[in-house]
Amino acid sequence: GDSVTQMEGPVTLSEEAFLTINCTYTATGYPSLFWYVQYPGEGLQLLLKATKADDKGSNKGFEATYRKETTSFHLEKGSVQVSDSAVYFCALKNNNAGNMLTFGGGTRLMVKP
Amino acid sequence: EPEVTQTPSHQVTQMGQEVILRCVPISNHLYFYWYRQILGQKVEFLVSFYNNEISEKSEIFDDQFSVERPDGSNFTLKIRSTKLEDSAMYFCASSDLQGASGEQYFGPGTRLTVT
Numbered sequence: 001g002d003s004v005t006q007m008e009g010p011v012t013l014s015e016e017a018f019l020t021i022n023c024t025y026t027a028t029g030y031p032s033l034f035w036y037v038q039y040p041g042e043g044l045q046l047l048l049k050a051t052k053a054d055d056k057g058s059n060k061g062f063e064a065t066y067r068k069e070t071t072s073f074h075l076e077k078g079s080v081q082v083s084d085s086a087v088y089f090c091a092l093k094n095n096n097a098g099n100m101l102t103f104g105g106g107t108r109l110m111v112k113p
Numbered sequence: 114e115p116e117v118t119q120t121p122s123h124q125v126t127q128m129g130q131e132v133i134l135r136c137v138p139i140s141n142h143l144y145f146y147w148y149r150q151i152l153g154q155k156v157e158f159l160v161s162f163y164n165n166e167i168s169e170k171s172e173i174f175d176d177q178f179s180v181e182r183p184d185g186s187n188f189t190l191k192i193r194s195t196k197l198e199d200s201a202m203y204f205c206a207s208s209d210l211q212g213a214s215g216e217q218y219f220g221p222g223t224r225l226t227v228t
Contacts (some may be wrong), residue, residue, distance in 0.1 A: 099215060
């Protein structure tokens, strides 16, 4: 079945550091890929998405590129802020299998001033 | 900005008891979902609901689970006879479109603790 693997955390960075959170997936067909973010005490919020190979999703300075050849969707940000501290979830939706999202395990990011 | 709400935020129940978790999806959305996250594990899909019936369910969603949209605004998840292993964070979500553009909006979750 479909699966998503992302790097384990926590990831601890200083403010203004470069962020990469790795995400790879296994799926049949051509899934859509998502990054969700969960701030403390809140629900999961969609951060960005990409629906086909080579698409780049971007939002709030975060970017991720859908790489079909490496089955990856790594999340990057050039300069993190303390307010980016949260848990980040990579997810896929297999467009051949309904609407369900398949999530990775989540990566906690802690940004220190 | 419209949001999905869930009540209660934390529910403690004894093993064997029935619990109902409540969600108010975004008002113009048509698709509704439940996911759960056992502590330290992945967020897992339970069920999706459209047009007053279940459209998909996972193997986790066995006979002890049921969902209902009792009125025009609420969406509920019932667990008939809770087990210790049902302890988890339960997330409700809703979306307005199928397919890749159907972004799912999540609520803040209900933490269920079964003792």
